[in-house]
Amino acid sequence: MIYAHxxxxxxxxxxxxxxxxxxxxxxxxxxxxxALHLGHYVGALETWxxxxxxxxxxxxIADYQALGDNFDDIDKITDSVRQVTIDWLSVGLDPxxxxxxxxxxxxxxxxxxxxxxxxxxxGMLERNPTLKGELDQLAVExxxxxxxxxxxxxxxxxxxxxxxxxxxxxxxxxxIEMTREVARKFNRIFEPVFxxxxxxxxxxxxxxxxxxxxxxxxxxxxxIELRFTEDQVSKAVMSMYTDxxxxxxxxxxxxxGNPVFQYHDAFNPDKEKVNDFKHRYREGKVGDVEVKKxxxxxxxxxxxxxREKRSHYENNPNEVEAALMxxxxxxxxxxxxxxxxxxxxxxxxxYTSKW
Ligand code: TRP
Numbered sequence: 001m002i003y004a005h006x007x008x009x010x011x012x013x014x015x016x017x018x019x020x021x022x023x024x025x026x027x028x029x030x031x032x033x034x035a036l037h038l039g040h041y042v043g044a045l046e047t048w049x050x051x052x053x054x055x056x057x058x059x060x061i062a063d064y065q066a067l068g069d070n071f072d073d074i075d076k077i078t079d080s081v082r083q084v085t086i087d088w089l090s091v092g093l094d095p096x097x098x099x100x101x102x103x104x105x106x107x108x109x110x111x112x113x114x115x116x117x118x119x120x121x122x123g124m125l126e127r128n129p130t131l132k133g134e135l136d137q138l139a140v141e142x143x144x145x146x147x148x149x150x151x152x153x154x155x156x157x158x159x160x161x162x163x164x165x166x167x168x169x170x171x172x173x174x175x176i177e178m179t180r181e182v183a184r185k186f187n188r189i190f191e192p193v194f195x196x197x198x199x200x201x202x203x204x205x206x207x208x209x210x211x212x213x214x215x216x217x218x219x220x221x222x223x224i225e226l227r228f229t230e231d232q233v234s235k236a237v238m239s240m241y242t243d244x245x246x247x248x249x250x251x252x253x254x255x256x257g258n259p260v261f262q263y264h265d266a267f268n269p270d271k272e273k274v275n276d277f278k279h280r281y282r283e284g285k286v287g288d289v290e291v292k293k294x295x296x297x298x299x300x301x302x303x304x305x306x307r308e309k310r311s312h313y314e315n316n317p318n319e320v321e322a323a324l325m326x327x328x329x330x331x332x333x334x335x336x337x338x339x340x341x342x343x344x345x346x347x348x349x350x351y352t353s354k355w
Contacts, residue, residue, distance in 0.1 A: 027163035029060030032080035099327030108335035212241030249287035
């Protein structure tokens with residue numbers, strides 16, 4: 001299929017654009033509602049790091065989306081935009097290679113959301129399992145039209161830069177599926193403007209909370225943040241939920257579904273040692289404390305280089321701001337191009353010329 005975009009690129013015949021024409025694009029994002037944690041790392045950031053070298057990447061700080069359940073706490077969003085950017089820089093996402101974008105600084109996100117909402121059946125939102133779960137948890141006064149519509153805005157986020165791939169955590173998969181359906185429908189009704197993006201789920205799709213629950217959230221206090229000090233890591237790990245049926249170190253324990261071992265698998269590079277722990281744990285030959293102490297060391301070693309970079313960026317806020325501004329300016333260029341294609345495909349930019 002020939003995409004309108006490729007034709008525009010060929011017509012412009014700019015060498016830079018031609019170079020980029022062969023490079024596939026990523027768009028992915030995060031809501032700025034708090035500092036990032038280990039779950040974000042193994043579920044998403046790690047894949048982003050791997051792909052930033054080979055894809056033209058757009059990493060979005062989805063502040064419109066954060067309004068969903070935080071419209072009454074803009075200070076939290078303001079602080080989180082900074083925090084998330086520093087988290088990204090600290091783990092090694094590189095603004096020289098990739099584009100960091102704040103959603104509301106590229107207002108075309110809102111325009112595309114509106115236009116796409118008119119071809120999107122309500123059922124797509126009503127059936128979305130992730131949205132359903134979130135709405136069930138949400139206080140009545142926060143069940144807004146905007147919240148209900150956030151997957152629609154996420155569809156627009158992904159389609160605006162005409163992304164090929166969306167690396168995300170497992171819970172986001174229904175939104176990407178919806179994106180494919182909306183893209184297909186738009187292309188069929190109007191003109192082929194959009195690509196149908198693929199989903200890429202991270203290495204550990206669902207890291208458990210330190211309380212053993214399947215949902216990590218800062219408000220539950222069950223996360224290990226990337227910015228935690230050594231002491232905070234130690235406290236969190238030593239209080240981690242393990243096998244509740246194991247009362248003494250000599251009781252045989254369960255490894256499967258045990259967060260201590262899930263974290264060992266995710267963060268301890270010494271696989272042999274982890275296997276030995278698992279073996280002894282099952283046999284009742286090692287105490288929880290020993291296994292946890294080793295996990296504290298592994299996580300702290302993992303976080304050390306991230307901490308070092310963080311302290312640099314904490315002290316150089318101008319670099320943090322510059323990283324955002326560069327990405328935003330690139331995102332605006334592409335957004336403008338896409339919206340011209342969209343308006344032209346829908347023929348909503350030229351009413352008077354046909355009179
Ligand atoms: N919903 C994502 C989250 O909860 C954030 C997000 C917004 C996103 N827009 C996106 C993810 C586009 C992938 C693609 O963190």
